[in-house]
Amino acid sequence: MTLISTKLKHYWPLIKSLQTGLLVLTGLTGYVSARCPVYNLTTIISVVGSLFLAVSGSTILNMVWDRDIDAKMNRTKLRPLPTGLIEPHEAWIVGLGFSILGLFWAAYLDLLYALIIFGGLFFDVVVYTIWLKRKTAWSIIWGGISGGMPILAGRALGLGFIDEVGILFMFGILFWIPTHILTFSIKYADDYASAGVPIFPSTYGVNTTRVIISVSSFIAALSMLLSGIMMDLGAGYLRLIAVLAAGLLGLAMSTIFTASERINLGLFKYASLFMMTSMFMVILGAR
Amino acid sequence: MVNFNRIILLLVAVLAGIQIVIGIENCGNIPITYYTFSYGIFLVSALLMLLMGVDIIEHDFAALAASTLPLGFSIGLVAAFMLEYHLAYSSVVSVLYAGLIIQKLRHQDKSALLFQILLHGLTGLVLFILPIILLIQGTVEASYLGISVGTGLVAVGGMALAFLKSGKPILTKDQIYTIFPGVLLLAVFAFSVGIGSR
Numbered sequence: 001m002t003l004i005s006t007k008l009k010h011y012w013p014l015i016k017s018l019q020t021g022l023l024v025l026t027g028l029t030g031y032v033s034a035r036c037p038v039y040n041l042t043t044i045i046s047v048v049g050s051l052f053l054a055v056s057g058s059t060i061l062n063m064v065w066d067r068d069i070d071a072k073m074n075r076t077k078l079r080p081l082p083t084g085l086i087e088p089h090e091a092w093i094v095g096l097g098f099s100i101l102g103l104f105w106a107a108y109l110d111l112l113y114a115l116i117i118f119g120g121l122f123f124d125v126v127v128y129t130i131w132l133k134r135k136t137a138w139s140i141i142w143g144g145i146s147g148g149m150p151i152l153a154g155r156a157l158g159l160g161f162i163d164e165v166g167i168l169f170m171f172g173i174l175f176w177i178p179t180h181i182l183t184f185s186i187k188y189a190d191d192y193a194s195a196g197v198p199i200f201p202s203t204y205g206v207n208t209t210r211v212i213i214s215v216s217s218f219i220a221a222l223s224m225l226l227s228g229i230m231m232d233l234g235a236g237y238l239r240l241i242a243v244l245a246a247g248l249l250g251l252a253m254s255t256i257f258t259a260s261e262r263i264n265l266g267l268f269k270y271a272s273l274f275m276m277t278s279m280f281m282v283i284l285g286a287r
Numbered sequence: 288m289v290n291f292n293r294i295i296l297l298l299v300a301v302l303a304g305i306q307i308v309i310g311i312e313n314c315g316n317i318p319i320t321y322y323t324f325s326y327g328i329f330l331v332s333a334l335l336m337l338l339m340g341v342d343i344i345e346h347d348f349a350a351l352a353a354s355t356l357p358l359g360f361s362i363g364l365v366a367a368f369m370l371e372y373h374l375a376y377s378s379v380v381s382v383l384y385a386g387l388i389i390q391k392l393r394h395q396d397k398s399a400l401l402f403q404i405l406l407h408g409l410t411g412l413v414l415f416i417l418p419i420i421l422l423i424q425g426t427v428e429a430s431y432l433g434i435s436v437g438t439g440l441v442a443v444g445g446m447a448l449a450f451l452k453s454g455k456p457i458l459t460k461d462q463i464y465t466i467f468p469g470v471l472l473l474a475v476f477a478f479s480v481g482i483g484s485r
Contacts (some may be wrong), residue, residue, distance in 0.1 A: 234308075235312075236307065236308035236309050236312060237308055239307050239308065239319075239323045240304055240307045240308050240330075242323075243307060243323060243326075243327035243330055243331065244330075244331070246327065246331070247327075247330075247331035247334065247335075250331075250348075250352070251335070254348045257348075258346070258347075258348065262339060263339070265339075266335065266338050266339040266343075269338045270334065270335070270338055273334060273338070277304075281308075
């Protein structure tokens, strides 16, 4: 029992619970947006379970592959893999096991749903982590695409096919991710430099990065609004998303004109709040 | 920031969010747009204070955004009850607001202050007096005076901040930051009672 609780304690930071939770929420939102009201609890549990396993699995695999980078960065050097709390081969097995289990569960639900989740896994682990992360700052685009897959998968599961609203949802996440990650990379630019990971602030400068953050915030906000309009979301819920989107855009633009560490961090937190609230609004307002 | 104030700010955000989603549904299209705008200022300000600390309200950008709070409510009110004056009134306050922004950007603090006084004076007066007149005329219920109360509370908060910025504070900075979330909550509650009661 003690061994299990110790393992759980060590593996919990490995799955990045907040990030995984948010991605699972997006997948659930995609499903509910197409199938509201939802009465089938088994399907809901299956959507949450399969996404949780697949996203956690890919995050663990990402952590295993990047353990050498994590060991060089102050922010991540105390993670369980660089500190040796978890053996890499064991984490490989767990990561792979979670991913395969998640995919099988997804395939049991629906093949198209499983295929999209597999796409997300592939883009995240192979394209983003293994192939591009150490080569180009633009790797985050692929990370963003994989982040947009759960919501697309959830929507496709609900409808049985991929529609334009699902694509817009995916764009919303894809362009939200730069806001989220780039604000973070500005804060930890020195860390990334010491690990030799190319990021936008070191490749194109902090000011250009702030402009990119603003543009991507604008596209993310617009995508969420458009998808809400196209799925005939209730007017009140649309108004709230619009208000929060305006706040996101205003904050992103203010970092260009009055740059400060504090506003940068505020934008990072606000972007997460924006996405989470938008997801809840879609869930509550779907009809 | 103490946890109590975090909870208060969260309540401000939630209450403003609820008003945007369902609280103003029966107000008519034009007023809804303006009320959304002002409740949105409440909502986003509360979230930013929650995420970055109450002192973010001293930021120039925040001050400019906060100036639009009475602007939205007052245009919405005029659109709801005096539609024939809506265009004229919204034009005047928009010109005043544009003047405020331009003078702020040009760092012309004295003329910016003049625009601010005119803008807040006019919008504040409309928000405070109009509900009283409507009540006397029997157009609205007594609870509509919540708008006047909310306006008074926003004015108190705004003046406390203005004095602080001018270097002649009526309360210390810490005192202002401590009471500000509470004033915001009372204000958004009063506006909700008022606008929702029609």
